[in-house]
Amino acid sequence: MLDRRTLNRTLLARQSLLERVDADPLDMVERLVGMQAQVPLDPYVGLWSRLRSFDPNELGEALLARRAVRMTFLRSTLHLVSSDDALRLRPLLQQMLERAFASSPFARALDGVDLRPVLAGGSELLEQEPRTIAQLRDALGAEWPACDAKALAYAVRYLVPLVQITPRGVWGRTLQPTVTTLATWLDDRAGEVATADDLVLRYLRVFGPATAADIRTWSWLTDIQRVLERLRPCLRAYKDEHGRTLFDVEDGVIAESDTPAPVRLLPEYDNVFLSHADRSRIVNNVQWNSSFRNRGALLADGFLAGAWKLTREKTHATLEINARTHISRQQRADIRKEAQELLAFLSPDAATQRLIWR
Secondary structure (H helix, E strand, C coil): CCCCCHHHHHHHHHHHCCEEEEEHHHHHHCCCEEEEEEEEHHHHHHHHHHHHHCHHHHHEEEEEEEECECCCCEEHCCCEEEEHHHHCCCCCHHHHHHHHHHHCCHHHCCCCHHHHHHHHHHHHHHHHEEEEEEHHHHHHHHHHCCCCCCHHHHHHHHHHHEEEEECCCCCCCCCCCEEEHHHHHHHCCCCCCHHHHHHHHHHHHHHEEEHHHHHHHHHHHEEEEEHHHHHHEEEEEECCCCCCEEEECCCCCCEEEECCCCCEECCCCHHHHHCCCCHHHHHCCCCHHHHHCCCCCEEEECCEEEEEEEECCEEEEEEEECCCCCHHHHHHHHHHHHHHHHHHHCCCCEEEEEEEEE
16 A cells, blocks of 8 residues: 555656756656646746756757657647657547547537548648648638638647647747647658557656556546556556555656655646646645646645746846745745745846745
């Protein structure tokens, strides 16, 4: 039986949040099976929290060299992934994305419309010239004037493998979200397509031990029970405090429950909060909910303890800490040190840097 604190320390250890590690940034992105990227800076903060001597330009260079891409991925959300994983895993997620689209208001707006020519036409437009979703909407609306133009564009966004072109997401540079097809961006590179078994094993290696419901929450894949049945001979099984079965890879490290957990400042969206049906291994007295919108997460003693927010005005940068549970004097000192280092990382050129508590 694994108690909640053991699961907490194990998750942090596998996520490199107990101790920063020396690793190539793209290798870490791949090990984590991608990183949430709705906010362009989020992957950089997530890597800063996990890597020693992290140089954000290395990740930016990987994006510019097309060794990494930003695309709709797990749970139909924007992720930064390695290009190799984009080729390996995106085909596996196609049915999930089709289900996500079918349950969206865009599908209802296009009820009865044959989407095959729409998807072909949208792909051709984006291969001719990268466009924003608004530009794609206008072009498709002109071709199919009787249809909801926004819904047409989102049908392409859901159902065609698209990537955001650089310099969107590149450290220190900006570009409004502009997309083209994955095939065009990677020059029609081919890759061996992964299986659901491959994906589940990769999940367990960095998020396990976990229940079948946890795996579904992370991936939105169906038939997880069938995958686990196939994999069962090469998996370990545990129980949690509620008697639920937790599956794990055979060589998965289990951390001691009393392992010290340092303060960590994570981005607004980090898969460590989004990849379990039961989040109690990472949240305790503070719940991760909509009150964290536009704010990063503060971990103290391994659990969610509050939020942080960076504000920049011209040459001034302020990082605000909002503790939402009891913080000891030592934890407060540790938070201050970590926050000052994050502030220096995110705003190295600011004339003034200020840390405040709320």
